[in-house]
Amino acid sequence: MAAAPGRPSPRPLGMTGAGSAPLAIAIDRYLRHLAIERGLAQNTLDAYRRDLDAYAAFLAERGIETPEGIAPAEVAAFARHLGSRPEGAFVASSMARMLSSVRGLHKFLLGEGLVETDAATDTKPPKLGSRLPKAITIEQMGRVLAATDGDEPQRLRDKALLELLYATGARISEAVALNVDDVIDGDVVRLFGKGGKQRIVPVGSYARAAIDDYLVRARPTFSVRGTSTPALFLGARGARVSRQNAWLIIRAAAERADLGFEISPHTFRHSFATHLLAGGADVRVVQELLGHSSVATTQIYTLVTADTLRDMYTTAHPRAR
Known part of the structure; x- marks a missing residue:
């Protein structure tokens, strides 16, 4: 299964040798x-x-x-x-x-006809409690994004990456796999999700400006330090930014923002969905933007929004308690 040109190729599955059980x-x-x-x-x-x-x-x-x-x-x-x-x-x-x-x-x-019965059909996995996605507030997100302000090439890249994550709800693997050509016509980006499924997601003005600044003022600085690559986000040596490096970028921004707690790349995805739904977006639109195959997955975020509304009501209404 070949990867798209310029994207990281999957490693071999590591086949078992001859004589294996x-x-x-x-x-x-x-x-x-x-x-x-x-x-x-x-x-x-x-x-x-x-x-x-x-x-x-x-x-x-x-x-x-x-x-x-x-x-x-x-x-x-x-x-x-x-x-x-x-x-x-x-x-x-x-x-x-x-x-x-x-x-x-x-x-x-x-x-495949390798057995006559399914031996695992009666063994059920343990039931898990409902785990709601953890989003941060709009104000907290603003502080994290502001923590990447600066004119240094590294800060320009970090700003572009974090603005893109929040603007599109992209998974971190999707963001670091982006090539320059995946930023289309200035206001949309082409993401490759699970199973190689492609989706087009709008990019807001803040993310677009951050990406433009990075492409003009920072990416050429990184690019000359390594071999030619179509990757959008480059590291200090000119290679594609890895998922691990992206984690470190986000952790550093959260520390500078003095949030008082750690956030992860998925925090941006959760916040993207939660803030959209809180702002009145249709759940099926958010489903398409996130690349969820089922709307049931996206509807988890409506529970988060409902909990937020309930907390606000309890706090503000004189007869709520």
């Missing part, structure tokens, strides 16, 4: 299916790999190395193992993720 080979087939048929990102594939390697190791200790040798009791035993490991039980969210990986594998095995 049939289960390990089946896991490799499943990971290839996820990569090719579903277009999952490399980080997601890596997470599946870790989960399924742990599952295979658990089964191997019980003498099971073939897909057809796995009974429902073995899957249930793995679920119990995750919650009672001597080195420490997994938290519910990690258990849910690992069991989801296992259930996906068994559905694939059945669909």
Whole structure:
């Protein structure tokens, strides 16, 4: 699966060598299916790999190395193992993720005719409490963005990156993967989301001005320090800014803004959605802007907005309490 020109190429899945156990080979087939048929990102594939390697190791200790040798009791035993490991039980969210990986594998095995029954069908992941996305206020976001003010090339780049994140709701992986040509006609940007899905998102005047300043006054300074690359955001050595570097940029801005707490790249995405909905945007428009495949995912943000309204009502109305 080739990456778009000028974008980071996914790493190989790390195929199991000849002579491997049939289960390990089946896991490799499943990971290839996820990569090719579903277009999952490399980080997601890596997470599946870790989960399924742990599952295979658990089964191997019980003498099971073939897909057809796995009974429902073995899957249930793995679920119990995750919650009672001597080195420490997994938290519910990690258990849910690992069991989801296992259930996906068994559905694939059945669909491919490698087994006659789905051994994981009766093993359910633990129920998770509703986790509302954490947004910051408009005033706090303004302080974070103001913390990147300055004429130095690094500050101009940081300002452009953070303004873009807040203006578009882009995932950090989408932002650092941008090429210069993805900024189209001055007021929209082309983002490549999960599974390589493309979407066009408007860019507001503040972000547009910050990007223009960066492209004219800072990017050429970085560009001459490295090999030619179409990447929009460049590091000090002229290479594409990594996700890790973007995290550090955001952390530094939050510290300078004196928020009193840490924020992450996803804080910008959450704040983008929450502030749009609070301002009256239609949930399906926000869904398109975020690149969510289901509106149910976007509707989580309406709960955040409702909680904010409820708090304001309770505080302000004389008969609210």
